[in-house]
Amino acid sequence: MRLEARNVSKRYAREAWLFRQASAAFRTGDTVGLLGPSGCGKSTFCRLLAGYDACDEGEVLLDGATLPTSGYRPVQLIFQHPERAVNPRWKAGAIISEGWRPDEALLDSLEIRREWLKRWPSELSGGELQRLCIARALAPQTRFFIADEMTTMLDAITQARIWRTVLDLAQSRGMGMLVVSHDRHLIDRICTRVIDFRELAYGRHAVEE
Template sequence: MSPLLRADGLTRRHRGAVALDDVSLGVAAGERMAVVGESGAGKSTLARLLLALDTPTAGTVTLDGRAVRPGSARSLRWFRRRVQTVPQDPGRSFNPRMRVGDAVAEPLRCLRVPGDHAARVAELLVAVGLEPDAVDRWPHEFSGGQRQRLAIARALAPRPDLVVADEPVSALDVVVRRQVVDLLARLSAAEGLALLVVSHDLGVVQRLCDRVLVLDAGRVVEEGPVPQVFARPAHPVTAALLDAVPTLAPVAS
């Protein structure tokens, strides 16, 4: 089966320095895939290229065989409807002057998604474990974990096929991190949603993802099913990341 999202030979150079070097990958419909690596490995550069937020020096990105290139909001509307993102910093991802209901509904308006937007927002707030009356509150009234739940709700609003999450729990404490990881797993299963999780934290990957790709200095050094790669890492970078795996604390009942 052809991948939903595919990258072939992606390379990105910045002023002569190679940030990404000949990276290829494919994410199937409904698959939960991780891209991991140490700081500076090229993870965020890859995410930006996959999201059409930057132009590769070489290589291509396609969604269901259709070329994806940076462009105007109008030209990318078809892509944004199908591919959304959960940002690393939930605190900075919301306009402080926009009430939560309007913020979660923003992609529905911008992408001209038909239907009852208020009903969709209420449905999403419940799905991420928040009360529907949160629509009238301001982002600063929520904790970091709650803002990340709101960011997930906003990403899911247009019913995308794929969500790219760049370090989605790195700003959260250990207990909240596990709650958000479990929420992503539950919602992706319920929605039939593909996930591409960019992270340096293999504890998150182990709990959330089916397959993992390891980057080092902008190149792919290892790839495979999570259980296989974790049990028998073939590259020193993977082994080092595994040695640094933190414990995700249990959630109190």
């Protein structure tokens, strides 16, 4: 399966273009790193890829078709700040099972304590909420998993465990991954290909899978 951003552009209101005519393609089974300085548009680009925002120009295609807008989304995005990605009026158990019901093995591998599921988001730490968001996004229907600085609020040992879980699942399912991080060591260690977003931002370089 192929996920493609074709000449996509984005700006907010009448402000200057954040990026313009950016193109990149990704295939299931690949783990691609995305690098670039803060504020260059990486997170917005990820939102376009996942269908959270609309392109002002260009299009995002999944196997040549537009992204589905109903049902479970095959392109899942994990945000850096999990509190912005959950419904504060839902308890954690409802949040984690919004699209599917994660099994016990996955909960254990992400070190999710069962008592968390009875709590409100405001009663959980950012790291605890992030683990719930990761589990929620790892349904069998997920074909592309986009991680936007998803473990920056966690300690190094927990980061390593979570990445091992996600990478093992991606490999066993043939899931594609896009990893956004300022941690070049992490990118070099887990990714098979690296994109510098500054080379995409104004169509200077189209990256193919």
